[in-house]
Ligand SMILES: [Zn+2]
């Protein structure tokens with residue numbers, strides 16, 4: 001279920017949540033704990049990170065003008081009698097905790113763009129190409 005996000009759970013999700021009624025809705029509050037694994041954005045090495053996050057999830061009855069609600073932590077309350085399914089909300093919270101730009105280390109040199117060698121393991125034989133000039137696009141402008 002996590003495959004499309006690039007975020008993989010390394011450990012089972014440990015949730016400690018309690019729910020209570022607030023007005024027309026239900027407030028679910030507690031902690032989520034797990035470890036997530038993502039690929040380094042530069043060299044693709046797996047990087048594991050702790051997630052230990054306090055969450056407040058408000059489930060409220062859908063409102064007519066829901067478009068105006070700009071609070072990412074309000075979820076629609078299911079119809080009366082249905083069980084509250086936390087899967088979607090919890091998944092979203094875990095994904096929010098996973099950093100968008102994961103690096104195995106801050107100065108990861110990444111992969112050589114020419115030969116694909118992981119430069120963490122040492123330099124390759126490639127001669128670095130001259131950086132492309134930001135003005136190059138102007139050379140190709142054709143005039144009729
Ligand atoms: Zn890396």
Ligand SMILES: [Zn+2]
Pocket residue numbers: 112113114115116117124125126
């Ligand atoms: Zn190379």
